[in-house]
Amino acid sequence: MYPTPLRNLIDELGRLPGIGPKNAARLAFFLMRSSRDDAERLARAIAEMKEKTTLCPVCCSVAEENQLCFVCSDDRRDGSIICVVQDPRDLMVVEKSGSFNGRYHVLHGGLSPLEGIGVENLRIAELIQRVDAGGIAEVILCLNPNVEGDTTGMYLSKVLQPRGVSVSKIASGVPVGGDLEYSDELTLGRAIEGRRTVEG
């Protein structure tokens, strides 16, 4: 019963992840009430992103068309160590931590047989190619601490180790600043498993 153009917009917004029908209507009405300029800026931003954003030809992170990403185009970074992440957003989190100065490889997902996501759906061939091209000493697996991440990590270490690179994975444990009381058993179990001798 809404006018067709409005209903179309509600439908399209409802296709976005985490946006239900009610939320889609709320957003559509917000756009209806906002200025023509504001709404058009959003429409243009979508179209332009789609036109001008691609994947970095080296690490498969996001990059502007025909360009390397900001990490791969930076000569000061250590090219002998690759941090493998599932998502460009994970890459940003690692960058913000300031604790890594190597290069990245973005898989764009994790292995999930249940969801039909296999090796061929991820940017794994590109990673193997980079390792085979030589000059890589270590691959750090910085994957989600869940089933998909673990499965992906196991697969990657199996195919990468025979290629003569050291494969490591980030530590699992209690989050810094957290309260042990609220820590789940699985995390605490992993934290105990991964304990380190206190030097002194």
Next chain:
Amino acid sequence: MYPTPLRNLIDELGRLPGIGPKNAARLAFFLMRSSRDDAERLARAIAEMKEKTTLCPVCCSVAEENQLCFVCSDDRRDGSIICVVQDPRDLMVVEKSGSFNGRYHVLHGGLSPLEGIGVENLRIAELIQRVDAGGIAEVILCLNPNVEGDTTGMYLSKVLQPRGVSVSKIASGVPVGGDLEYSDELTLGRAIEGRRTVEG
């Protein structure tokens, strides 16, 4: 550090209500990974909605350009009774209830001195004009049961009653299917205030 077109899109999405920066990034990446067609359909839907959706010249609900809304263009509806709502979505809820066969008036908000929303920001002048044009017997106030809705209702009844129309408001009370145990005191208080004699 994201490519500019992607960062622009995240910024624009982050302007939408209820969409924080993390959620905006999630949506932007979803659009980046979805097909060009899907993303362009959303961009086009926004632009088209903005171009082709206006307010109904009679009731101020949403309508396609140069047309009356679906209610005002329906001759079978009772034109002597107007249901006043704050939002076109409220109109849809009343329609779905199937308990109203008159016409509507959409205010597009509620009076809120604190937020600087006064009589001139709402479609109140248009409502008074409709009442003054004659042929209206009753105005039902179907406003949000909160401070803004109550303030708006009090103002409207004050300006409409002297014009010779009967002004009513929807009943407040316990929601049908609800459990009294979970009802708040305010709602239950209103339900008792608005009690009706059981006939029989």
